[in-house]
Amino acid sequence: MNVLEHLDSLVLFVIGIAAAPVAAYAFIHALRQRSDAFTAVGKLTKNAWLGITGASAFFMLLIPLFGALTSVSYAGFWGVVAAFQGPGSSMTLFWLAGVVAVSVYIVDVKPAIVGVQGGGQRW
Template sequence: MELLYVLDQWIIFALKIAALPVGGYALLHAVRQRADAFTAAGKLTKNAWLGITGVGLFLLIITPGPMYGGAMFWLAAMVAVLVYIVDVKPAVVEVQGGGPRW
């Protein structure tokens, strides 16, 4: 039973470490895009997404992780960052010409 607890802790730690670059990528991508592309794609404004991804990255950095009392904030931050990556980013890239943009 102790082995499963340790394994669980390592998996959670790996998720937390993997979430930080994902949040950073989302914020950097939002910074690099044109402001008019967000509204043209039918999404929130660039400033709104900068705030969402910035706060998301901040929460991913400061919360201790999903198993240490910060689960609600960590999960909300991860969902916000992933929504940007899977929904907003492709729409903004398509509006700006559809080419690969990081």
């Protein structure tokens, strides 16, 4: 197979491989924070962000695995790559929404929460 024919799939695969651990990190970070810190910075509640980041991590980890395991045509490396997006997955929209939600948490919510708690806790 020519790699250039599947460049878009490979790019989304790399994003998926990078985004899944980031989603797990975002969930763990939200879990470790005080609940009043979320409302102090004018963001959604802690439980809301736990639900958002938890669902995002779930979809980012489960969708490719489910797609690769449920279809015989997904055997091998290219099957796992194809499971991340496009015609290989009917859940691509959920995966993409998870990437966006985790990105919002990491870029917007996490710095605000760390700042309101004194900035000492970087993890």
